[in-house]
Amino acid sequence: MRLMSEGEARRLGEALGRTAERGCALALVGPLGVGKTVVAQGVMRGLGWSGRVPSPTFGLMRQYDGRLRAVHLDLYRLEAAAPEDVEWLGEAVEGAELAVVEWPERAWSILPEDRLVLALERxxxxxxxxxxxxxxxxxxxxxxxxxxxxxxxxxxGGGDPHE
Ligand SMILES: Nc1ncnc2c1ncn2[C@@H]1O[C@H](COP(=O)(O)OP(=O)(O)O)[C@@H](O)[C@H]1O
Ligand SMILES: [Mg+2]
Incomplete structure (x- = not known):
């Protein structure tokens, strides 16, 4: 696609959140610090969530009740997990109406086959x-x-368009 400022990354997330429908899944691929969480924050905002969206790196998952019931996962810390350890995450994704997953490479199996993979690079x-x-x-x-x-x-709004 295009080069994105941080504000644009956030707005791309918002556009995804505004246009998501039940069953959508977004996989955010890219190196540490590239802006995956920024996009995820935009998605939740686009769903109408006005609160904070902290990175779920340590808890692996956070839930949001916006226009859709959404989960935000960050699987960065999952590296050493056994398959049965990700079962609960798969169930959480299945039970949600929208899933946004950072580091999906750690457990592609928890995502539906039909998913939008957004690769971010610097x-x-x-x-x-x-x-x-x-x-x-x-x-x-x-x-x-x-x-x-x-x-x-x-x-x-909520971001400087020139940033
Ligand atoms: N163009 C950009 N897109 C996204 N984030 C950016 C951009 N420029 C600077 N940043 C900063 O980079 C960091 C990206 O962090 P984050 O979204 O947590 O990355 P990741 O989740 O991929 O590790 C944030 O602190 C953000 O403010
Ligand atoms: Mg992140």
Missing amino acids: DGAARRAQAAPSGPRSRAWWERARQAFEAWPGGT
């Missing part, structure tokens, strides 16, 4: 995002989100 000071939907649901979601993002570059 390009000097800026960031690049590449979306790969893996099925009809996530393809349609990405289409809606991209349109919402492009039609609405200013977002709802």
